[in-house]
Amino acid sequence: MSREVPCIMYHTVGIPKPDWVWSFLTMPFETFDHEMRVLKKCGYRTLSSAEFLECHRTGEFPDKAVYLTFDDGYLDNWVFAAPILEKYGFCGTIFVNPDFVDPSMGLRPRYDERPVDELELYGFLNWDEMREMERRGCMEIQSHAMTHTWYFSSPEIVDFHHPGDDYVWMDWNDRPEKKYGYLGADAYRGNWGAPVYAHRKSLSGPVYTPDPSVREGLIAFAAEQGEGFFDRADWREALGGKADELQATAGEGRLETDAEYLERVRWELTESKRVLERELGKSVDVFCWPGGGYSDEAEAIAASLYKGVTVGSAKRDQGGWDEHGSFKIARIGAQSLFFEDGSIIYPGGWYTCLFLREYQGDGVARFIRQVYKAALLLKKKMAR
Template identity: 40%
Template sequence: MSIKVPVIMYHSVGRNNPDWIWNHLITPVNVFEAQIKFLSKRVFNSINLQELYVYMKYNNKISDNPIVLTFDDGYLDNWVYAFPILKKYGMKGTIFVNPEFVDPIDKCRLNLDDVWNGKCEEKDLFSKGFLSWHEMRKMEESGIIDIQSHSMSHTWYFTGDEIVDFHHPGNDQFPWLFWNAHPERKSFYLNENQETFVPYGTPIYKNGRSLGIKRYFEDTGLSRHLTTFVKNQEDDFFTCKDWKNALFQQVNIYKSENKLNDRYETDEEQEERFRYELFKSKALLEDKLNKKIDFLCWAGGAFNNKALSIANEAGYLSSTLFYNDSERKNSFGDDPSEINRTGCVSEFNWHNNFISYTEPRYFMANIKYFCGDKIYLWVIRLYKIKYFAKFIIKKLLKRGEMR
């Protein structure tokens, strides 16, 4: 019987950051350590993607109770918290990095090892941001962390002429606007206000992730018209409840007086862009880390047939094509070029509302269910009922105290 190998997806491992649009991607340090400790006690053995690939392709012998731990995006806290905790419990992981986000700092920053060794206190640790090349090399040298590609940019682009919003003060829903305007500042976006990188009033069109779309180029004349209009308004323009209607009126005025000079990228332009994303990221990581890059994590899970073809041409052996696909268990006999992952389920949400952080047994139930043990679906449901009940009781008690 083929061994089924769960591949777990993490992102950030750190401290809660409620001001961040993607705060849900953070696994709290205590939750993460509890999960890793639980895996260690249950005698799970973490393997890397190369070991998974040769097992899936050739049925090579692998460790008992294998598991793959992956971390997307290359956050600084992977160095500060995740790496020392993995080392503490004898586990290893894979970090997927976008080179455009690498921090240019030429040193390794403090991490939990320094706290445990008495060199600093935990309050001295700074963890918001992205990894540096020095930190990646240090983790690679340890044999605990394997760095692989997450494509070059991890950005979004416009996909059509439908305007969905306009850039305005306090707008944190589209940070990629700032990345695209000033890519040299991408690695600092978690630590600086980049709102002014794009003029207020700039139209935001329907959009999608870079490697899954054909890019739409807007009429820059319309953008100038709108941003100039905003500049000429009073300072309180965006406090007026109908500011958005006023801008849509300006869109109609511009369109009535001008022929739009917009277009979609050509097939050749799309191919060139995809090659940059997939070839360049691989080459840069290989050069900076002096290693072979064989594995790709699609940013946001976005790809199309052209992107897949170019990834194959670039020489990636395998990529993260699936998420919670019940038909794929990362076993011998499955296509070794197709990795299926599941989430780290560090928190339980209900209709996008945070309910509770989870416990290791919930994490384990998710792993068992991913591997095909259907009974654990009911275990997961029971835990969700428990978390939801505790949430409701807490709300009711709080309401009673207010009375």
């Protein structure tokens, strides 16, 4: 069997938020508790980032070790995940974007301290909560770059910003100082009618900056149409026609040069490291690509700054040490099943344990997991 230590990727652990476009990322806290309980029962231990890198450097792997990672720095990592990890003597690693850190101070109540209906559930960690998790040893903090957003990549208009869309990152870019609050009751959504140009993850390529007159004209046009404009069947056609008119007289947009793009990448990677180290009083040595988006050139920059860097799912088989002496960390997603109706379930601990055994080359575990998966799918189908 393989001696590689599996690295599992989680995001939020708590109570799914039905109106959140990425609610599928939330593992119910009861399921997470069951998963950790089963891992403990099966003899697994968790590794810190330093331990994970060290065992791959030396080739000396602890038996049944696993590296648990959590992306983005959600508040529920403190409210639910941290106390569950503490309960089983485990630790995890949270990849944090300083842009999203909540400016509040003090420790918000956790689920082991208050009834769930009295808790603040949705949002992002503040510095005090991160420091306390580091002090307790149940979570450590590493870098996820600064912005974790999307940027325009070409002059092609692919849509228009409208109520109910999933272009929440356009609101982040309009008001970056309010990004931490986008899951809250006072979240900002607006500038309806703005053009949505072809776009990509922030660190994966050069940014295209269009002539702002097109955006301004389209926002004004949408506002002039009145409150029910986006209920009309032809609202996209109306905005498309206005966009053609505005673009006919607009100036040319501008694409970042390759040098400017790489300078921006270097700033994001160095600044996030600097801010995290300043606020937490520790060395930040591991980096996770926000959204898994990067280029070969960006990857080389990250490898020169960090001892460990994640790789995207398409490069999962390319983990290992690189020429810079940085370890490429291949991760596997928290085990879940998506169904044709768009629903998702997290099967829980035994399923995850079987997957970990399969991941390390256990053919029997693979057969059992496939039977288990088929049974779950059949149960879902029969319940329709």
